[in-house]
Amino acid sequence: MSQLVPLLELKDVCRYYTSSEVEVKALDKINLTVMRGEFIAIMGQSGSGKSTLMNILGCLDKPTHGEYLINGQAVAELDAECLSALRLKTFGFVFQRYQLLSNYTAQENVAMPAIYSGMDKSARLTRADELLARLGLAERSLHKPTELSGGQQQRVSVARALINGAEVILADEPTGALDSASGEQLLELLKQLNQEGVTVILITHDPEVAEHADRLIQVKDGVILDDSAEQKREQPTTQQHGHVSEQIKPLPSVGTFESILMAFTALHANWFRTLLTLLGIIIGVAAVVTMMAIGEGGKKQVLERIEAIGTNLILIRPGGANIRSSGDNASLSLEDANALVAIDGASYVAPERSTRATIRFGQYDFSGRIKGTNPDYQFAKDWQLAQGVFFTEADIKSFAPVIILGDTVVKQLFQHGENPIGQYVLMKNAFYQVIGVLQAKGASAGGNDMDDEVLIPVTTGMLKVFGRKHLSSITVKAESTEQVAQVTEAIKSKLVARHGKEDFMVFTTDSLVETVTETQDTLTYLLASVAGISLFVGGIGVMNIMLVNVSERRREIGLRIATGAKPTDILKQFNIEAWVVCILGGLVGIVIGFAVTLLIANFNIPIAYSMTPPLLAFVTSLLVGVIFGYAPAHKAAKLNPIEALAED
Secondary structure, eight states: OOOEEEEEEEEEEEEEEEEEEEEEHHHHEEEEEEOTEEEEEOOOOSSSSHHHHHHHHHSSSSSEEEEEEEEEEEGGOOHHHHHHHHHHHHHEEEEETTTOOSSSSHHOOOOHHHHHHTHHHHHHHHHHHHHHHHHGGGGGOOOGGGGGOOOHHHHHHHHHTTTOSEEEEEESSSSTOOOHHHHHHHHHHHHHHHHTEEEEEEEOOHHHHHSSSEEEEEEEETEEEEEEEHHHHOOOOOOSSOOOOOOOOOOOOOOHHHHHHHHHHHHHHHHHHHHHHHHHHHHHHHHHHHEEEEEEEHHHHHHHHHHHHHHHEEEEEEOTTOOOOOOOOOOOOOHHHHHHHTTTTEEEEEEEEEEEEEEETTTTEEEEEEEETTTHHHHHHHOOEEEOOOOOHHHTTTOOOOOEEEEHHHHOOOTTTOOOOEEEEEEETEEEEEEEOOOOOOOOOSOBOOOOOOOOHHHHHHTTTTTTOSSEEEEEEEEGGGGGGHHHHHHHHHHHHHHSSOOEEESSSSSHHHHHHHHHHHHHHHHHHHHHHHHHHHHHHHHHHHHHHHHHHHHHHHHHHHOOOOOHHHHHHHHHHHHHHHHHHHHHHHHHHHHHHHHHHHHTTTOOOOOOHHHHHHHHHHHHHHHHHHHHHHHHOOOHHHHHOOOO
């Protein structure tokens, strides 16, 4: 006949604690053998070591010295994942204070350990209902613990211990919080389970409760004083001979979807605190979206103004690297301007020569800026007429004495409301007929009055006004912004070929656009940084609230670990709770950010929408959840279940 293999076996087990530099011997050289199917009562007064013994038997604690074997396998050789699998499949705990989750129904409390065994939701809820029905709680399955009596709560605790088919039930003072009738019912239930082959280990200080067991072990000061095994125990029929269980392996982690459901349940249980946690993320994300939309809107507005001037304009001025640059330099001529017309990609070429002179009409005069140019000027500068017509090529060739006035000049000369078109004005001892009035443009970015403008044919100006035939500048408008570089190189080549040297300078609006863009980007990033700081502060808030959350839910965490949750399961659950908070906060923040920008737009503040700011804010909020949620989750995963379960 093969030798019996104990279900549980302790060999010279010691458990020492250090308190105020004094070593306390909770257990001292305990030797204990538990066979399958036994009903054992471990009895002792408070502080005798019986609870420490139960914690070691249930793999919630480890001995300081000695060896603990389960089905012949040394527990010391198992890592945390395997110990979790052992607690999940081998042990079921029945606690004195029931340890039920207050926000779960009886059904959900019973089914909770089955989450960690990988049982799908419908199967575990069905199994929970079967166990509750067996224990007489079929009609109370959807009630929460506060709606159940003490005896009913303890029966729910027993059903939870059985959900994964535990071989051993460890009951710690299970009748301590019950009245005598409920206590008797619970003890009868434990007897019935024992008769069905379940090993029951009952921890108690009450001799009347201990009498229900088949074997009584008395513990005092950490040692076993008496074991009635030799007198009472009969060999159970359920014992197995020569059998060692399969090697214990860690179970798969809880699925992500299941963890998300648990996260939502936990967050909903304390929705007001969750809302306060969300606020920090919502404000941060909304600020990022709003600030970046304002920054992008400002940049867009400035660029639009530059584009109104012309992003495809090329300005040529006389002078060069070693030549003094001034309007009196004679390096540019009207013939140069005419030669540039043939360049591919050049839409308009406007020669310019400027001076200041006094213009008189009747008793009024005005000292304005006189500019000689050609018909291309109005298209190159995109300047429309408010009245009249622009001069033509025929006027250029005939040296016509015609003039076009800016809005400011018209207001100064025609103060009695005369129609300027067709009138004659005096300038440089010659009369010019007014044929057009330019549309008002207002002040430039530098504050100069753009409407202080008087245009005459360039040939007429050289003959009657300027006294010289060279140009102050030439403005070339390329067909598109993309062709600016090509046209610029062609201009340089053409003029160098004509002059034999580079005695001119070429400017484009690209550099202005680049400078403005860089400046606006800097301001946008500054605004985004300020908003990002608020998001960072929100992340710190998430971490603080989650740390408080862990502290308040220590008993729940201890219970989950005791019923089979692996440290990685706890880590995953609390990480996902932080992620859920930050993802929800990010989504709500994006919506609020867009709403705020719409409101701001009503006050004529430039706004520009794009997917980048909300996407950036959302990704950042997710990273906040990952970074700031890890520390609380790690703390929860490392929690000592014994200390957690002992808290009130």
